[in-house]
Amino acid sequence: VSRNASDGLRLVAGLAAVALITLTYTKWLHVSNPAIVSATYLMVVLVVAATSRLSVAVVTSFAAVLSFNFFFLPPVGTFTIADPQNWVVLIAFLAVSLVASNLSAVARTRTQEAVGRRDELARLFDLSRDVLMMTQSREAISILARSIARRFDIEFVAIALPRESDWDISEAGPRSMVLDKTQLDAAFVSAQASLEFDAYARTYAGHRTMTVDGETIRLVPLRAGTKPIGLLAAAGRPIEPGTLDALAGVVAIAIERARFLEERKSAELTRQSEELKTALLASLGHDLRTPLTAIRVAASNVKASWLSPEARGEQSDLILAEVERLTRLFQNILDMARIDAGAVATESRWAHPSEIIAAARDQVEHTLRNHHIDVSIDPDVPVRLDPRLTAAALAHLLENAAKYSPADTTITVVARIVDEGLSISVRDRGPGIAHADLPHLFERFFRGAETKARVSGTGMGLAIARGLLAAEHGRIWAENCPDGGAQFTVVAPAMTRETEAAGSPAV
């Protein structure tokens, strides 16, 4: 439309120029020498022809010839051509229009082609950048299809990858079409069979077309090296074969990259799980053997006849406590596995901070026996969060505080409502955390270098606390208090009655 409008405008300008020259020469300057007048008209025709379409130039030529004839050629005031020389003038005008507008048309086409190429190059570049930014290997192919449709304004794009006897097809674009699998098979087989370079189109041959509902779909083989790995289908806006080929190249690279990422990820997972196993076995070695030994010896003590009733009770208590310890260890391993699998389910309920703290203390009652727990809650109003996960995470912090601070010292627990939700901090009066250990504190199986020998443990507790908090979208951090001791804080996103009423969850 804009094209026609600008042509119309040029036509008007051309005609106006012709009229202006006619007026100037007849009314004001009174120039009547046909040679001068014709040269002036020719200039106008040339300019119009060079800048606009042939039709515009021809119309302008005719206007110029007619004006010349009417106003300047004798007999002036008629359209009669007395002198055959004037035919020559007319033909010259038309010839100039033709040649000039053709030349300019060629130049314009060239420019448009260059602009088009630059445009497609830019699109290809953007696309390859999209490819490089993709980190999600599983989603990569469909993201890629979407990105091609968007970047190249194509109505329909599909990436078809062969899978056993079927095709995995990811499509994108505003239109949806059903690809004929038999034709996909045929195109793929021929791509496998031959690899020909088309020197004229500067592309690899093997482009095929497929017709679906009267619409032509172009199929381009995707090649990793020379081996075909799939097909790219496109329909809608025509795209040059060379561009299509380059596009297929980018897609093939992207698919290879996605596969590579997938493989690397699974290799990484394998490595991590190997490391996990090793660390788990090492820590289990000690943490299983000690309670097992105690249980075995205590159980046979109970069975022996030499025990006094109190001693027998004491041995039974020991067995129960050690079974408790094993149960907690087992629970930890289970939690760890659940966190690893991303299978921690959250379930929000209303609960009082005091309930959460009490539940946490219950879970590690045995460990806390030799410490004073000082709890302050401000205010103890109901909060909506997952109390089970929060309590489990808190239990690990309490256990940790008890294990790493001397017996008979105080552990301070402070619960507060903050903007983000519920904050609970656990502070001990122990030696604090070694500076070098701080960054690794929440890593699985990490044990502080100095405390490792002194305190038994598996290095799972804090990692689990972090995993549980992460499932709640909460935070956890550790710091050393200026006046000694370590402080761990958890913040779990939670609503209070107030924030609920205000309709703005404190998340």
Add this chain to the structure above:
Amino acid sequence: MTRDARILLVDDETSIQRAIAPLLRSRGYQVDVASTGAEALKMVADRSPDLMVLDLGLPDLEGTEVCRRVRATSNLPIVVLSARGAEADKVNALDLGADDYVTKPFGPEELLARIRVALRRVQSEQEAKTGMFRAGDLAIDYDRHRVQVGDTEIRLTPKEFDLLSLLARNHDRVLTHRTILKAVWGPNAVEQPEHLWTLVAQLRRRIEPDPANPRYLLSEPWVGYRFSTGQSNG
């Protein structure tokens, strides 16, 4: 004397203390308990126990270090409790002078047997300081390099005699391969355990009533050998 022997139990795990102390008391031993290496060393000096049961994983000192320090001043029998699967710690402790080891998790009888054997060693050492050694049918005359099984004199090569007398002088203790190799062949032989396997096999054929089921020269798999004076191998 077995009945009123004093045992020092060193383990930082209260659960182990709470299970084992009553067990030992029930068998007539007097029991002292220590939770750290420093405490243990102090008690060895103050209470002069007859035997120490020592856990290798202590909070303050490495268990092996406790072994070394105790051995520097006394002949106190040490039975090591090792919770680590690794043989290295155990062997290390034995090399540093521990008598025997039990690996957690262990049963009560296993520990009691090791304690009995270790106490028997000290007992017989105190009884006999002579140049003669007897165990069952076997008699060794250290001074004259003579060995008898029943009434029959057994001819041994010098190496065989060295090995037998080394094990017999340390009877009822576990001697590590390394210790034996060093003592019999010299420090350069410690990496060549095959010498030892061959020599032990020869020696068993000479002195054991049934070489396939030895009663004197017992193997401690992957660790070393022990000369047993008891009827059972504990």
